[in-house]
Amino acid sequence: MNNLIILPIIIPLITGMVMVIFRRNIKLHKILSLIALSASGIIAVMLMGENKNTGIQTLHLGGWKPPFGVSMVADMFSSMLLLITSIVAVCCLLYAFRSIGEERESHYFYPLFLFLITGVNGSFITGDLFNLFVCFEVMLISSYVLISLGGTKVQLRESIKYVLTNIISSFLFLVAIAYIYAITGTLNFAHLSVRVAETGQSGLLTIISILLLVIFSLKAALFLFFWLPGSYSAPPAAVAAVFAALLTKVGIYAIFRLFTLVFYHEPKVTHLLIGILGAATMILGAIGAVAHWDIKNILAYNVIIGVGFIIAGLASFSIEGLTGSVYYMIHDIIVKALIFLLGGTIISLTGTGKLKDMSGLIRNHPYLGWMFFIAALSLAGIPPLSGFLGKVFITQGTFEAGYFWLGAIGLLTSLMALYSVIKIFMNCFWGETFLSEEMESGTTKGVMFPIACLSLLTILLGLGAEGISAYTQLAVQTLMNPEIYIQAVFGGETAP
Amino acid sequence: METLMSLLVGLFFAIGTYLILTKSLLRIILGTSIISHGVHLLILTMGGLKTGGPPLLGLQDLPFTDALPQALILTAIVINFATTALFLVLSYRAYKVLGTDDTDQMRGNHDE
Numbered sequence: 001m002n003n004l005i006i007l008p009i010i011i012p013l014i015t016g017m018v019m020v021i022f023r024r025n026i027k028l029h030k031i032l033s034l035i036a037l038s039a040s041g042i043i044a045v046m047l048m049g050e051n052k053n054t055g056i057q058t059l060h061l062g063g064w065k066p067p068f069g070v071s072m073v074a075d076m077f078s079s080m081l082l083l084i085t086s087i088v089a090v091c092c093l094l095y096a097f098r099s100i101g102e103e104r105e106s107h108y109f110y111p112l113f114l115f116l117i118t119g120v121n122g123s124f125i126t127g128d129l130f131n132l133f134v135c136f137e138v139m140l141i142s143s144y145v146l147i148s149l150g151g152t153k154v155q156l157r158e159s160i161k162y163v164l165t166n167i168i169s170s171f172l173f174l175v176a177i178a179y180i181y182a183i184t185g186t187l188n189f190a191h192l193s194v195r196v197a198e199t200g201q202s203g204l205l206t207i208i209s210i211l212l213l214v215i216f217s218l219k220a221a222l223f224l225f226f227w228l229p230g231s232y233s234a235p236p237a238a239v240a241a242v243f244a245a246l247l248t249k250v251g252i253y254a255i256f257r258l259f260t261l262v263f264y265h266e267p268k269v270t271h272l273l274i275g276i277l278g279a280a281t282m283i284l285g286a287i288g289a290v291a292h293w294d295i296k297n298i299l300a301y302n303v304i305i306g307v308g309f310i311i312a313g314l315a316s317f318s319i320e321g322l323t324g325s326v327y328y329m330i331h332d333i334i335v336k337a338l339i340f341l342l343g344g345t346i347i348s349l350t351g352t353g354k355l356k357d358m359s360g361l362i363r364n365h366p367y368l369g370w371m372f373f374i375a376a377l378s379l380a381g382i383p384p385l386s387g388f389l390g391k392v393f394i395t396q397g398t399f400e401a402g403y404f405w406l407g408a409i410g411l412l413t414s415l416m417a418l419y420s421v422i423k424i425f426m427n428c429f430w431g432e433t434f435l436s437e438e439m440e441s442g443t444t445k446g447v448m449f450p451i452a453c454l455s456l457l458t459i460l461l462g463l464g465a466e467g468i469s470a471y472t473q474l475a476v477q478t479l480m481n482p483e484i485y486i487q488a489v490f491g492g493e494t495a496p
Numbered sequence: 497m498e499t500l501m502s503l504l505v506g507l508f509f510a511i512g513t514y515l516i517l518t519k520s521l522l523r524i525i526l527g528t529s530i531i532s533h534g535v536h537l538l539i540l541t542m543g544g545l546k547t548g549g550p551p552l553l554g555l556q557d558l559p560f561t562d563a564l565p566q567a568l569i570l571t572a573i574v575i576n577f578a579t580t581a582l583f584l585v586l587s588y589r590a591y592k593v594l595g596t597d598d599t600d601q602m603r604g605n606h607d608e
Contacts, residue, residue, distance in 0.1 A: 130568055137575045144582055148589075156590040157602050160521070163583055167528050168516070170579070174535045174572055181565070182542035 002057040004047055005072045008040040008082055008121040016114035029110040030097055036114060037093060040121060041086030047079040052474060056488035058127070066489050067191035071127035073489055076475040077326065078124045081253060084330050085124070087457070088245045088337045089117050091450040095341050096238035098446035099348065104149055104236075112149070116142035116242065123250045127489060129180065129187040132254060133173050136219070140166050143247060147235050158234035165227045169218040176211045183208070190489035192262045193482050201265035209263035209270055213255065213277075220251025222311055223277040225304045229288065232303065233296035233353075237344020240296075244303045245337035249329060252310055256325070259314060260479040267317050275315030275398075279409045281308030286413040289420035295343045295353045295428075298420050302339070302379065305417050306332045312406050313394040321397020322476045328390025330468075331378070331461060335387065338454035339375045339421070342368070345451065346428055348442030350435060355424060360433030368444060369429040371455045376425055378458045380418030386461035501541040508534030521587040521597040525580065532576045536569045543568075 015036035019029050050057055051074065059072040074082075093113065100109055119139025126132050144166075148159035181187060183205060184195040196205060214224070221228045228248075232240050255274070263270055285304030292298050310332060313325030345368060350358045362369035374385065381387035391414065398407035461468070478484050508530055515527025543565030549558035591597045 130571070134571060134575070137579070141575075141578055141582065144579075144586070148586055151589060151593060153593060156586070156593055159586060160590055160599075160602070163579075163586060164516075164524065164528070167579055167583065168531075170575075171528075171531050171535050175538060177568070178535070178539040178542040178565075181539070181568075182544075 002050065002059055002074075004043055004050070005057055005059040005074045005125055006061075007043045008086075008125065009118055011040050011043070012036050012114040012118040012121065016111040016118065019111045019114070020108065023106070023108065026102070026105050029105070033093055033110045033114055034090065037086050037090045037117065040117070041083060041090065044079055044082035044086055047074050048076065048083060048471065051076045051079050052471065056478065056485060058489055058491070065493075066127070067186050067188035070131060071188060071190075071489060072125050073127040073189070073485070074125050075478045075485060075488070076471055077256070077479060078253075080326070080330060080471060080475060081124050081249070081333075082121055084333050085117065085120055085246060088333055088454075089113075089242065091454050092238050092242045092245075092337060092341070094450040094453075095241070095344075095447050099344070100236060100238055107149060109146075109149065112142050112145050113242070116146060116246075118142075120246050120250055124253060127189055129177055129189065129192070133170070133177060136173070136250070136254075137170065139247070139250065140170070143243065146239050147231060147243075149239075150236070152234075155234045158230045161227050162231040165218060169215050172211065172218075173215045176208055176215060179208050179211070188489070189257065189261055190486045193486055196262055196265070197482075201263060205263070206266050206269055209258070210273065212258055212263075213270070213274065216251045216254045216258075217277060218251075220248045220255060220311075221281075221304055221307050222251070222255070223281045223284075225281065225285070225307075228304060229297055229300040232300040233294075237341060237347070240344065241337045241340035244299070244340050245333045248303060248307055249333055252307060252329065255311070256314055256479065260317075260322070261482050261485055264317075264482065271315050271317050274311055275403055275406050278308045278311035278315055279406050281305075281311070282409050282413040286416035286420075290416050292420075293355045295347060295355065295424055297353075298424060299340055299343050302417055302420065303336055305413055306336060308413070309391075309394065309410055312398055312403075312410050313390075315406060316394070316397035316401035316403060318397045318401055319476055319480060320393050320400060322479050323472055324390045324393025324395075324397055326390075326472045326475050326479075327465070328387065328394060331386040331390050331458070334454055334457050334461065335375060335378050338451065338458060339372075339379060341447070341451050341454070342372045342375055343424075345442075345444055345447055346372075346424075349440045349444065350428075351441035355427040358428050358435070359431035360429070361435070362429035363433040364435075364437050364440075365444060367448065368451075369425070371451055372425055372429065374455050374459065376418065376421035378462070379421055380414050384459070384462050386458045386465070388462060389465045497545050498541055501537060501545065505534045505538045505541065508537065519599050521591070521599060524599070525583050525587060528583070529576075529580055532572075532580075536572060536576075539565050539569050539572070 015032050056075045061070045119135050122135030144163050148155050218224045285301050288301035289298050310325050310329050313321040347353050378385035378387050381391035395407045512527045512531030515523045543562050548561045549555050551560040551563045
C-alpha cells in the first residue's frame with residue numbers, strides 16, 4: 001500500500017476544480033496549473049525511486065482487497081510514462097501561456113488541460129479494466145472540449161468526426177468489458193491474468209482480446225487512424241502537441257498492458273495480428289507523410305508512423321523488442337510534442353501551413369531552424385539523439401522473432417519519415433528570405449523556452465540512454481513476467 | 497430471459513447503427529444514445545440476470561445476485577449522459593456556424 005499513487009490523479013483534478021471557481025483570475029490559473037503539473041512530475045520521480053527499491057507499488061482504495069476493490073498499480077512502465085507526461089505537459093503549458101489567446105483562456109482552457117492530464121495519468125496507473133474505461137472517458141471528454149474550444153469552422157467539423165469515432169469506440173469498449181466479465185467474472189488486470197492462465201486462452205477469449213485490440217487501435221491510431229490527420233490539425237498548436245504526444249500513447253499503453261499481462265498465451269494469433277496492423281500503419285502513415293505539402297498534415301501522419309513503430313516492438317514480444325518499445329515510446333512522446341510546437345511556431349510566423357508559400361526562415365530565426373533540424377533527425381533516429389536506441393532495439397527484436405518484414409518496413413518508413421520532415425526543413429528554412437521580421441504574422445518571443453527545453457531533453461535522452469537503462473530494464477522485466485505484477489497486486493496471497 | 501434480453505440488445509444495436517449511418521446529425525446522436533442503452537442492457541445480461549437474493553448482509557443463507565454489473569452500468573450511464581449532452585451542444589453549435597446539419601454538406605477544404 002502506498003498512498004503516493006493516487007496523487008497524480010488527485011492533484012490535477014482538485015486543482016482544476018479550484019480553478020473553475022476562480023474563473024476570472026487567469027494569472028492564478030497559470031500559476032496553479034504549473035504547480036499542479038510540476039507536483040505530479042515530482043511524485044512520478046518518487047514513484048520511480050520506490051519502484052526501483054521495493055518493486056511495484058499498489059494502492060487498494062478503501063482497504064478493499066483485490067479483486068473486490070479498486071486497485072491502483074504503479075509499475076516502472078507506468079511511473080516512467082507519468083514522469084514524461086508531466087514534463088511534456090509542463091512544456092506545452094508554457095507554450096500555451098504565450099500562444100493560446102485570452103479568449104480560450106477565459107473559457108476554462110487551463111482547467112480542461114488539467115482534467116485531460118488527470119485522465120491520462122489515471123489511465124497509466126489504474127489496475128482494472130473498468131477504471132481504465134472511466135479514465136479514458138475523463139481524458140476523452142476533456143479532449144472533445146479542447147479540440148472544439150474556439151469554435152472555428154474547421155474545428156467544429158473535425159471535432160464532430162472525432163467525438164463520434166470515440167463515442168462508438170467507447171461503446172465497443174463497454175461491450176468487451178461485458179463479455180470479459182461474463183467469461184472470467186473479474187475485471188482486475190492481475191486477477192484476469194490469473195483466471196485466463198488457469199482456464200487457458202480459449203478461442204472466445206482470443207476473439208475478445210482482438211475486440212479490445214480494435215478498440216485501443218481506434219484510440220491509439222493503430223491502423224484505424226482515419227480520424228487522426230483531420231482532428232490533430234484542427235486545434236491550436238499547444239493542444240495539438242499534447243494530443244499528438246499523449247493521447248495516442250494512452251491507447252498504446254493499454255495495448256501493452258493487456259497483451260503482455262493478460263492475453264499473452266496465443267502470440268501466434270494476437271501478436272502476429274498486432275505486427276501486421278503495425279506494418280500497415282507504418283506504410284500508410286509514411287505514404288501520407290510523404291504525399292502531403294502541408295505542415296500540419298505531414299506532422300499528423302508522422303504521429304501515425306510512430307504508433308506503428310512502437311507497436312512493432314510489442315509484436316516481436318521479446319526482451320529486446322519491448323526494451324526498444326519503452327525507449328521509443330518515451331522518445332516519441334517528447335519528440336512529437338517538440339515537432340508539433342515547432343510546426344505551430346512556423347505556422348504562426350508565416351501565417352500559413354503550406355510549404356510552397358514559405359521560404360528562408362532561417363535568416364531571421366536561426367535557433368528555430370536548428371532546433372527543427374535536431375527534431376527532424378531525432379524523429380528519424382539519427383545516432384546521438386533519443387530515437388536511435390529504441391529503433392535499434394525494436395529492429396533487433398523483430399529480426400530475432402523472425403518478423404524480418406516488420407523490421408524492414410520499420411527501417412524503410414523511418415527513411416520516409418525523415419524525408420517528410422526534412423522536406424519541411426528545406427522548404428521552410430532554406431531558400432530566399434522574402435518575409436522580413438516586420439511582415440511576420442506572429443512572433444517567437446516567449447515560445448522558444450519550452451521548445452528549447454524539449455530539444456535539450458531529446459539530446460540528453462540520446463546521450464544519457466545508459467543512465468535510464470536500469471529503469472527501462474525494470475519496466476521490461478515486469479512486462480515480460482506477469483507473475484511479478486500479480487504477486488504485487490495480491491501481496492503474496494493466492495487469488496480467489 | 498437471457499435469450500430475450502440478447503434479442504433486445506441486438507435490436508437496439510441494429511436501430512442505433514442504422515441511425516448512425518444516416519446523414520442528419522441529430523439522428524446520429526439519437527443513434528449513439530440508443531446503442532448506449534443496448535450496451536448497458538448487455539452488461540446487465542452478461543453479469544447474469546436475477547439468479548438469487550439481494551446482496552445484503554442480513555440474508556446469509558440465500559445465493560446472492562452479483563451487484564457489480566449495476567455499479568458498472570451506473571458509471572457508464574453517467575458518462576454517457578455527459579458525452580451525449582456535450583455532443584448535442586457541439587452539433588447545435590456546428591449547425592449554427594456551418595449552417596447545416598447534413599454531414600454530407602459539412603465537408604469542406606482545409607484552406608478556409
